[in-house]
Amino acid sequence: xxxxxxxxxxxxxxxxxxxxxxxxxxxxxxxxxxxxxxxxxxxxxxxxxxxxxxxxxxxxxxxxxxxxxxxxxxxxxxxxxxxxxxxxxxxxxxxxxxxxxxxxxxxxxxxxxxxxxxxxxxxxxxxxxxxxxxxxxxxxxxxxxxxxxxxxxxxxxxxxxxxxxxxxxxxxxxxxxxxxxxxxxxxxxxxxxxxxxxxxxxxxxxxxxxxxxxxxxxxxxxxxxxxxxxxxxxxxxxxxxxxxxxxxxxxxxxxxxxxxxxxxxxxxxxxxxxxxxxxxxxxxxxxxxxxxxxxxxxxxxxxxxxxxxxxxxxxxxxxxxxxxxxxxxxxxxxxxxxxxxxxxxxxxxxxxxxx
Amino acid sequence: xxxxxxxxxxxxxxxxxxxxxxxxxxxxxxxxxxxxxxxxxxxxxxxxxxxxxxxxxxxxxxxxxxxxxxxxxxxxxxxxxxxxxxxxxxxxxxxxxxxxxxxxxxxxxxxxxxxxxxxxxxxxxxxxxxxxxxxxxxxxxxxxxxxxxxxxxxxxxxxxxxxxxxxxxxxxxxxxxxxxxxxxxxxxxxxxxxxxxxxxxxxxxxxxxxxxxxxxxxxxxxxxxxxxxxxxxxxxxxxxxxxxxxxxxxxxxxxxxxxxxxxxxxxxxxxxxxxxxxxxxxxxxxxxxxxxxxxxxxxxxxxxxxxxxxxxxxxxxxxxxxxxxxxxxxxxxxxxxxxxxxxxxxxxxxxxxxx
Numbered sequence: 001x002x003x004x005x006x007x008x009x010x011x012x013x014x015x016x017x018x019x020x021x022x023x024x025x026x027x028x029x030x031x032x033x034x035x036x037x038x039x040x041x042x043x044x045x046x047x048x049x050x051x052x053x054x055x056x057x058x059x060x061x062x063x064x065x066x067x068x069x070x071x072x073x074x075x076x077x078x079x080x081x082x083x084x085x086x087x088x089x090x091x092x093x094x095x096x097x098x099x100x101x102x103x104x105x106x107x108x109x110x111x112x113x114x115x116x117x118x119x120x121x122x123x124x125x126x127x128x129x130x131x132x133x134x135x136x137x138x139x140x141x142x143x144x145x146x147x148x149x150x151x152x153x154x155x156x157x158x159x160x161x162x163x164x165x166x167x168x169x170x171x172x173x174x175x176x177x178x179x180x181x182x183x184x185x186x187x188x189x190x191x192x193x194x195x196x197x198x199x200x201x202x203x204x205x206x207x208x209x210x211x212x213x214x215x216x217x218x219x220x221x222x223x224x225x226x227x228x229x230x231x232x233x234x235x236x237x238x239x240x241x242x243x244x245x246x247x248x249x250x251x252x253x254x255x256x257x258x259x260x261x262x263x264x265x266x267x268x269x270x271x272x273x274x275x276x277x278x279x280x281x282x283x284x285x286x287x288x289x290x291x292x293x294x295x296x297x298x299x300x301x302x303x304x305x306x307x308x309x310x311x312x313x314x315x316x317x318x319x320x321x322x323x324x325x326x327x328x329x330x331x332x333x334x335x336x337x338x339x340x341x342x343x344x345x346x347x348x349x350x351x352x353x354x355x
Numbered sequence: 356x357x358x359x360x361x362x363x364x365x366x367x368x369x370x371x372x373x374x375x376x377x378x379x380x381x382x383x384x385x386x387x388x389x390x391x392x393x394x395x396x397x398x399x400x401x402x403x404x405x406x407x408x409x410x411x412x413x414x415x416x417x418x419x420x421x422x423x424x425x426x427x428x429x430x431x432x433x434x435x436x437x438x439x440x441x442x443x444x445x446x447x448x449x450x451x452x453x454x455x456x457x458x459x460x461x462x463x464x465x466x467x468x469x470x471x472x473x474x475x476x477x478x479x480x481x482x483x484x485x486x487x488x489x490x491x492x493x494x495x496x497x498x499x500x501x502x503x504x505x506x507x508x509x510x511x512x513x514x515x516x517x518x519x520x521x522x523x524x525x526x527x528x529x530x531x532x533x534x535x536x537x538x539x540x541x542x543x544x545x546x547x548x549x550x551x552x553x554x555x556x557x558x559x560x561x562x563x564x565x566x567x568x569x570x571x572x573x574x575x576x577x578x579x580x581x582x583x584x585x586x587x588x589x590x591x592x593x594x595x596x597x598x599x600x601x602x603x604x605x606x607x608x609x610x611x612x613x614x615x616x617x618x619x620x621x622x623x624x625x626x627x628x629x630x631x632x633x634x635x636x637x638x639x640x641x642x643x644x645x646x647x648x649x650x651x652x653x654x655x656x657x658x659x660x661x662x663x664x665x666x667x668x669x670x671x672x673x674x675x676x677x678x679x680x681x682x683x684x685x686x687x688x689x690x691x692x693x694x695x696x697x698x699x700x701x702x703x704x705x706x707x708x709x710x
Contacts, residue, residue, distance in 0.1 A: 033417070058415065058417070063522075069554055069561075072421075151385045188547075189543055190581060203424055203426045203427070203548070208546075
C-alpha cells in the first residue's frame with residue numbers, strides 16, 4: 001500500500017495543541033480527541049475536497065436525515081507506535097472494505113479509497129505525537145459517515161459527511177465479565193443490517209444491556225432472533241467458545257459482523273496449531289459443556305480490547321461459572337496479536353501497514 | 356386536555372417571517388420548515404428549560420452519540436385548521452405515549468408531558484399562520500430526540516436534545532403504488548426495535564427499497580424476518596388488506612409499529628359496520644385471494660397520507676394486479692377520518708384536541 005498522498009487535502013492546522021493537558025496514564029476510553037479531524041462532504045453526487053482541520057463542533061440542520069432516519073455508519077481501528085517511533089495500522093484495508101459494505105447496505109455512497117486511506121494516513125502523520133509507545137497504548141481511530149441532507153422524508157439523503165476522529169487509548173480492561181444469554185431481545189434480523197457497522201444496530205442493544213446490568217451482568221450474548229438457540233455475538237463483539245481444546249465461533253452472516261479481530265484470531269489460532277471450528281454453537285451445547293466440564297473459555301473479540309474474557313453466563317435464570325482457566329487460549333492469542341500490532345514479533349501475515 | 360402553558364418556556368421570536376416566500380400550493384413533503392422550533396435539553400439527569408427560537412442549525416460535536424450509536428427517535432403528527440380558524444391536533448396523546456415508549460426501548464429519558472404537549476401547543480400558537488385552511492392542507496409536526504452526549508463508547512448517552520420542528524404539507528398523493536413482498540430483506544427482528552419509531556429502523560429499509568424502485572416498484576411489503584410468510588408493514592406504514600368484505604391488518608407486536616392512523620381506521624371501520632379482523636395475514640392467503648378474485652384492496656395507513664392505496668404486488672417474481680376498486684373502503688375511511696380531522700364531521704370519538 002502506498003503512503004503517497006494521492007489526493008489533495010486542505011490542511012488547516014490548530015494554533016495550539018492540547019496534548020500537554022492530557023494525562024496519558026489515565027484515559028477513559030473514547031472521551032478525549034486529538035487536535036485535528038478529517039472531514040469530507042458528499043454533495044451534488046460527488047465527494048468534495050477533504051479537509052483536515054481543528055477538532056471542533058459543526059453545524060447541523062434540525063431536519064438532517066441522520067437525526068430522523070439513522071443513516072450513520074462507522075469503523076473502529078487502532079494505530080500503534082513501535083520502538084523506533086514508527087506508526088502502524090492493523091489491516092486497514094479490511095476496515096475500508098467493510099465501511100463501504102456498510103455504506104452500500106444503508107444506501108449511502110461509497111467513500112473513495114484515497115479519501116479514507118490517504119486521508120487517515122495524513123491525519124495520523126499530523127497527530128503522531130498522540131500515538132504513545134509501549135504495549136497497551138494506542139490511538140483509537142473512528143472513521144464515520146452521517147447523512148447531512150435535510151428534510152423529514154423517509155428516503156436516502158443526497159448529502160453526506162465522512163469524518164475521521166482520533167482518541168488516545170490505554171489497554172482496555174473491563175474487569176470480570178459475566179453475561180446473560182439473550183432469550184427475548186435481539187440485535188439483528190434476518191435480512192436486516194446486523195452485518196453492517198451501523199449506528200442503528202447499537203441503539204437497540206442499550207436497553208436490554210441496561211436490564212442485564214441491573215441484574216449484575218455486564219453484557220449480553222446475543223442469539224438468533226427467530227429461535228434464540230444459536231449463540232451469535234457478545235455485547236458489541238464477536239464471541240468465541242473453547243470447548244475441550246477446540247475454539248468455536250459463529251460464521252459471519254447478515255446478522256453477525258465480519259470482525260477484523262475475529263478473523264485475525266482465527267488465522268492466528270490455526271497457525272498456532274489450535275483447532276478452530278467456524279460454526280453456530282447452540283445454547284444447549286454450551287450448557288451441556290459447562291455441566292460436563294468441557295467448557296474452558298468464552299471470550300469476546302474486538303478492536304478495543306482484542307479479547308474480553310467472560311467468566312460466567314446466565315441462561316434461563318441459572319448462573320453457570322466457568323472453572324479457572326489454565327493455559328488460556330484467549331490470553332495467548334491476545335499476546336501474539338498484540339506482538340504483531342506493536343511490531344514486537346514478525347508479521348508473517350502482512351497485516352501491519354506503516355503510516 | 357388543558358391548553359394552559361403550565362411550564363415556563365423561553366420564547367425568542369424570529370425578527371422576520373419567511374412565510375410570504377412560501378408557495379403553499381406547491382409544497383414538497385417535509386422540505387420547508389416554519390420560522391420557529393422548540394428545543395429542550397436533557398443534562399445532569401434533568402430536563403432543562405424549553406426554548407422556542409428561530410429555526411436554525413445548531414452545533415454538534417463530532418463524537419455525539421447519535422452519530423455513532425443511533426439513539427434517535429421521532430413522531431409524526433399533523434395540525435389542521437377548521438373553517439373558524441381554530442387549530443386542531445389529532446390524538447396527540449397517542450403520539451406522546453408512543454414517543455416515550457420509543458425512548459424507553461432506546462434507553463433514552465422520558466420527555467415530560469408538559470414539555471412535549473404544552474411546548475407543542477405554544478409553538479403552534481406562534482406558528483398558526485402556517486396552518487392553512489382547506490381539506491388537504493396541514494402542518495406536519497415532527498417531534499424528535501437525539502443523543503447529544505459526546506464520546507465514542509457504546510453506551511447510552513447522558514445528554515439528549517428534544518426538538519419539535521414543523522413543516523407545512525399539502526394532501527399527499529403518491530401516484531399508483533406497486534409493491535414487492537419481501538422475500539429476503541426485513542425491517543425488524545423479534546426482540547428488536549421495530550415497534551419503536553426509531554431512526555435505526557428506517558436506515559435499513561432504504562437499500563431494499565432502492566432495489567425495488569429499480570424494478571419499477573415504489574414500496575416493499577415487509578414480512579416477518581424468520582419465515583417471510585406473514586405480511587407486516589408496507590414501506591413505512593401499517594398495511595390493510597380487504598379480502599371479500601373483511602378488512603385485515605396484522606396485530607401490533609415488537610416488530611410492528613402501533614400506528615395512530617391504523618388504530619383510528621380500525622375503530623372507524625367498526626363504527627361504520629365494516630368487518631375488521633386483526634390477525635396476521637399470510638402471503639399465501641394474499642396470493643390465493645388475488646387469484647380467486649376476493650382480494651379487493653390493499654392500502655398503507657399512516658399520518659402523512661392517511662391511506663395509500665396499492666394497486667398490485669410482486670411475489671416470487673410474479674406480478675399480481677388488483678381489479679379496479681368499486682366502493683373503496685380505503686377512500687371511504689380516509690374521507691371520514693379527514694372529516695373528523697378538519698372538523699367537518701362530528702368527532703364522536705373525542706380524538707381532536709383544540710390548540
